[in-house]
Every structure is written in C-alpha cells, then in structure tokens.
Amino acid sequence: MPRRQQTGSGRTIGVGWSDDSSADDGPGAERSAPQAPGGAGRSGPGGPLPPPASAAGRRRRPLLLVGAVAALLALVLVLPSVLLGGVPAEEVAERYLEAVVAGDAKTVREHLAPQDDVLDIALTDAVLAATGDPIERFSIDRVSIDGDSAEIIATLARGEVALEITLHLARHREGLLRRPVWELQPVQLPVLKVEIPVGSDALRINGHLLEIPVAHRPREAFVMSEIRLHVLPGSVELQAQEIGDHVTPRTVRVEVPPVLGDWTSRSADAGFELTEQGTEELSGQLVDSLETCARSTSAHPEGCPFAAPSGVSGPGSWELTRVPDVHVAEQEHGLIHLMVFADAEFTVPPSASGTAPQTHRVVIDADAMAVLDRDGRFHTDWLLGPVYGDSTPGE
Incomplete structure (x- = not known):
C-alpha cells in the first residue's frame, strides 16, 4: 500500500520552551534554546545559570566596597578611644x-x-590680658593614675620663679557606650586681699573698672573695708574708684607667684592719697577747730589740743599768737595722720585783791587724725596727749 505523503499545510508542534509558544515554526526553522521560567537564560551542565548583571549593578559594587572599607577604618580608629x-x-x-x-x-x-x-x-579676658608678667610656660612633670583618680604634678614658671603645683582628675563613664572620660577637679586659685574705701561700689583692676556685687560692698561708716578676689599669677594693679578732687586713688601693685592652690596675699591698701585741695581742706578744718578752742574761757578747754600749765585755774582768755602750721605725716589704710604746730597764750585777769594779770604761753604740738566717710567727706579729730607750756607773769 502506498505511504501517505505529508503536505506543507500541516501544523508543526514545537518541543520544549520557546520565545513564543503560539508561533508556527515552519520546516527547517531554527529553534530557540530552552529557557528557564521567567526569562531568557543560558543552560549549563547543572541547570540554568543566573542572569548576567546589569550595568547599574556593576557600578554599585565598588561603591559598596568603599563604604565597607570606610566603616571598618572608622571602627578601627574610634573603638580604641572608646x-x-x-x-x-x-x-x-x-x-x-x-x-x-x-x-x-x-x-x-x-x-x-x-x-x-x-x-x-x-577673671575676665580683659583683666587677664592686662596682667603684668603672667605665667610664661609650664611643664608636666609626673602623672600618677590610681583607678579612676589621677594626680598631675606640673611646674609653672613666671620670670625666674618656677613653682610646683598639683592638679587632680577623676574618671567617670558617660554616653550609651559608657565611655570613660577624665575630668579636671575644681582648681583653687590664688586669693588677693584688698582694702578699699567705704562707700566703694567698684574697683579698678589692671586699668578696668569693675563693679563690686552689692552683697560684698563695704558696710562700715568710716575708713576702709576688705574684699577678697580670685586672681591668676602675675602682677596685678589695683586702684579705688575716683570720688572727687580732694583725694586721688593710690595705685598699688601685688605680685602673685606662679601657684594654683592655697595662697593668700597680705592685705593691699587700695585707698586714697590727699591732693593739694584735700590738704588745704583738712588744714582749714583743723585751724577752725583751734580757733573754736581759743574762744573758750577755761584754762583747760575740753576736747582741745592745748591747755594752760597745771596749777593754773580760773577763767581767762586764749589767743593764738602764731598761725597754725599743718603737716600731713602719714596716710595708710584710710587713716590720715596730721601734725599741727602753733603758739597760744592764756591770760588770767587781775583779781579783786589786786593780783597782777598773768599770761601763760603754750606751745601747741598736736596730732590729729582724719578719715573719710561713705560719702567721701573728711572727719577730723584730735589725738589728745600731754600739753606743755610756760607761765610768764604780765606787767
């Protein structure tokens, strides 16, 4: 029986995977390689191979590598410090x-x-910058650590003077990682004692006028009051604030050695000195006082720097025979010591019994003290002592 011949009108059924399973492949058509589900791919001995990397993926790989290296370096550098x-x-x-x-x-x-x-x-930048001969250099000489405590021995140098100091530190933990941190313990600074005039509400330090807190201003009525200041080593210049033309602030300089610790200066007298106008004012007050004493009829005027010789009594009259000469002897700690020189005569009138009048000459060599009050006004007082004189009978 003759074999049936296939005609070209038949439909070819593809075997395996193809790009398009509905497409007709004619005779002799080239078949596609088998694909893994989900897309094209290459076949290998062990099955389908992964798809080739895209261009974007290839660019990301070096960036990820650089980031990893940077993170590793940061860990290496930071972790030892922590x-x-x-x-x-x-x-x-x-x-x-x-x-x-x-x-x-x-x-x-x-x-x-x-x-x-x-x-x-x-302790201001301006005052510290104006401090003369400050600390010039330092050296760390010894470090001792005992658990969470440390002691630092250092040397501070100022000019030719070098002194040893001690600093203390404590270690504590802070942050999420409980990182150990060294902290300097509070440092005691040198203390400067300064006497300032009563009524002062400011003090000039190294040329800068600084206000004194109200709670620390002098409360005394006269003379001086003391305040204490934290300072750094160096040459510190002090002046009281100006209050008028009768006195001028005294400039005092205190040398603070190169120390940080328990050191306190002697009291520095940042008071006033008399001007020519102030001297004239005080001289006038004392002369007025002598003239008031001379108007007394007592042989021993109360509160006055002169008196008739002992044994002389009874009423009489005084006369200043030499213009008083006033000298400023000393000015210290708010006290002004003055010396007054003059001559006076006390005359006892004749008595009813016919006794001749007698004149008693008295040399006045007196001391007085002057102080300033809170308002900057002078107050004077005589320093009373023995009074010497001679007695000469009148004609």
Missing part, C-alpha cells in the same frame, strides 16, 4: 594649663573651686 578612655588625663591637664597661660577666662572660670566671700570679678 575602650581606652578617650582623652588621656595628661592631655586634659595640659589643655587647662594652656588656657591659664593664654588668659582664657571662660575655661578658668569653668574649673574654679568657689570659696565663700571670694569674688571672681577679676
């Missing part, structure tokens, strides 16, 4: 001492150990 305690105790002390040398008032104040009734008004 584990070992951050800034070493020695460096913390060095930073503070550098601030002292530079006159950094903010840093100095931050680490100041406060003391009762000691003012910090002198």
